[in-house]
Amino acid sequence: VSEKGEYPTLADISESEVLSRIFPRLPTSDFALLGPGDDCAVVSAPDKRFVMTTDMMVQGPDFRLEWSTPWQLGFKAAATNLADVASMGAVPTALVVSLAAPAATQVRWLEEFADGLHAGCNDLAPGCGVVGGDLSVSSVLTVSITATGDLQGREPILRSGARDGDVIAYAGDLGQAALGLHALFTGQRLAKPELLNAQLQPQPPVNLGTVAAEAGATAGLDVSDSLAMDLGRIAKASNVSCRLDERVIDDLAAHLALEYGVDASEARQAILFGGEDHGLLMTFRSLDDVPDGFVILGDVSEGPHGVFLGQASLTERGWNPYAGWDGTVS
Amino acid sequence: VSEKGEYPTLADISESEVLSRIFPRLPTSDFALLGPGDDCAVVSAPDKRFVMTTDMMVQGPDFRLEWSTPWQLGFKAAATNLADVASMGAVPTALVVSLAAPAATQVRWLEEFADGLHAGCNDLAPGCGVVGGDLSVSSVLTVSITATGDLQGREPILRSGARDGDVIAYAGDLGQAALGLHALFTGQRLAKPELLNAQLQPQPPVNLGTVAAEAGATAGLDVSDSLAMDLGRIAKASNVSCRLDERVIDDLAAHLALEYGVDASEARQAILFGGEDHGLLMTFRSLDDVPDGFVILGDVSEGPHGVFLGQASLTERGWNPYAGWDGTVS
Numbered sequence: 001v002s003e004k005g006e007y008p009t010l011a012d013i014s015e016s017e018v019l020s021r022i023f024p025r026l027p028t029s030d031f032a033l034l035g036p037g038d039d040c041a042v043v044s045a046p047d048k049r050f051v052m053t054t055d056m057m058v059q060g061p062d063f064r065l066e067w068s069t070p071w072q073l074g075f076k077a078a079a080t081n082l083a084d085v086a087s088m089g090a091v092p093t094a095l096v097v098s099l100a101a102p103a104a105t106q107v108r109w110l111e112e113f114a115d116g117l118h119a120g121c122n123d124l125a126p127g128c129g130v131v132g133g134d135l136s137v138s139s140v141l142t143v144s145i146t147a148t149g150d151l152q153g154r155e156p157i158l159r160s161g162a163r164d165g166d167v168i169a170y171a172g173d174l175g176q177a178a179l180g181l182h183a184l185f186t187g188q189r190l191a192k193p194e195l196l197n198a199q200l201q202p203q204p205p206v207n208l209g210t211v212a213a214e215a216g217a218t219a220g221l222d223v224s225d226s227l228a229m230d231l232g233r234i235a236k237a238s239n240v241s242c243r244l245d246e247r248v249i250d251d252l253a254a255h256l257a258l259e260y261g262v263d264a265s266e267a268r269q270a271i272l273f274g275g276e277d278h279g280l281l282m283t284f285r286s287l288d289d290v291p292d293g294f295v296i297l298g299d300v301s302e303g304p305h306g307v308f309l310g311q312a313s314l315t316e317r318g319w320n321p322y323a324g325w326d327g328t329v330s
Numbered sequence: 331v332s333e334k335g336e337y338p339t340l341a342d343i344s345e346s347e348v349l350s351r352i353f354p355r356l357p358t359s360d361f362a363l364l365g366p367g368d369d370c371a372v373v374s375a376p377d378k379r380f381v382m383t384t385d386m387m388v389q390g391p392d393f394r395l396e397w398s399t400p401w402q403l404g405f406k407a408a409a410t411n412l413a414d415v416a417s418m419g420a421v422p423t424a425l426v427v428s429l430a431a432p433a434a435t436q437v438r439w440l441e442e443f444a445d446g447l448h449a450g451c452n453d454l455a456p457g458c459g460v461v462g463g464d465l466s467v468s469s470v471l472t473v474s475i476t477a478t479g480d481l482q483g484r485e486p487i488l489r490s491g492a493r494d495g496d497v498i499a500y501a502g503d504l505g506q507a508a509l510g511l512h513a514l515f516t517g518q519r520l521a522k523p524e525l526l527n528a529q530l531q532p533q534p535p536v537n538l539g540t541v542a543a544e545a546g547a548t549a550g551l552d553v554s555d556s557l558a559m560d561l562g563r564i565a566k567a568s569n570v571s572c573r574l575d576e577r578v579i580d581d582l583a584a585h586l587a588l589e590y591g592v593d594a595s596e597a598r599q600a601i602l603f604g605g606e607d608h609g610l611l612m613t614f615r616s617l618d619d620v621p622d623g624f625v626i627l628g629d630v631s632e633g634p635h636g637v638f639l640g641q642a643s644l645t646e647r648g649w650n651p652y653a654g655w656d657g658t659v660s
Contacts, residue, residue: 039414039551040383045375053370056428058468084369098386098474138388144428144474158368221369
């Protein structure tokens, strides 16, 4: 045990010492031609293009430290970005990770965060890793990740490609993350661990992004805000009408209700209007095109654009990061 | 004037409304095959590789709102990342920008920030622009940018390539940003505007990155921490001894002192140990290789690695974001 204690904080040791403890824990990228250590990394882009997305997670609105372990937070930060890459039909290639933390944060915390990032990449997108980053001090713990991906010569899956007659399909959890968040908010710590994990360390089917692309997915995105809201984005960008099959949604809700001991209407709300599952919502030209791992949810018809559950129009609803947030950091 | 007032805040209008006001102000990228609006952007990488860097700026340690206008902050956020791309010898191609701001922030503030980003890209790296981003709420204003660049078929300029006999050269401001910061800290609002601007909206010679690469630069980086510290990074990575010519440094200090009305020793300190000028520190095989726009600062000899001013060893000194920072956000 050193003079600075067994668990030094960011204030106790130099930035370079912190980085030397974190770097060996980070996942490496098979696409890194040059890794961390220079002003930039160099990443391979075999087909002369790359996809890029970025996401910032802020303590308070996006996560709470009494709910998430640092490992879970690292895992989720990787997962949400990897899902965005997958939804374009691309293979994730590299991440850069910026983290701003209070000076009193233990370096051990950062090590566990790095371990979670490592697990997230290894589990969801083996071959993808961290090629660079930045470390800052802030009273509000903030994580910002940018992820890149390789389209392998295919055209990207856009929101705008859905057409009359397409099939709507989905791969991944649906409703679990929202039920998990509800359980956390209402103090149901005895909720099934899978439910809490769906919120705290989501496991989107990143590998199915390229599968969908190869199967000819016509449009797609990952469901971060809610099925209704994100399907509305496809409907709007493609100028089509997207109809969810009411019986399918009811079946999914019944199954979710049974599995997690919630009532069916709550489960239905979570499926339609919950968010953060980060599964892949895609459209395909025909039922035959839909790959294994996807569930058929409905179909696409000519506009005007909108989202319907059976005959009923679903207002676009979802997560507004500003509305109703009181700014309290717990 | 709407019901919500002439200057709505982030809490007053929806995220999509905020984005619809900011997006038209952002610079577009000539390399964007697909811009904002899907889960990822698609960026061109003509030589099957891209360089990538990221930087996070936190209110308090990295900037203060009583010093920086939002326009300046946007400009600086672009400039610091563009300099990192340039120092690798690459052409900047795209930025993704994440911003977390208090809910009470006026949308007008974000618009001016976007205008500063636009000006930074246009002035320093025309053709580079914003292809995506994220907007969050946080009590601590935080900006995170990831920048990418194209090496145009050349090998990247690394820190590790300096060799015995190389010439050390520098392009850009040197010492001005540190003197500007000192003027701000000590309340010298009457300091020359160029000095304050060097700190608040640095203008690194981004265009000289590819010029240096074409001239055969053997090693390089941008000076973000200090000449002594960043030259130490080249020395360490290349395992060489880097000697700054004392007469050159004295001449530069005398010039800086005269121009900005500070004393010569203060100017010398700023040149050697000040940071944030973000100019390009490069080594070349010979004097003849050094392009216009670079000043010769010294030479490289065989290790052991270290940085010297004449015969005197310069301890690595620079900016530690944790040490001495009390966490107060003003």
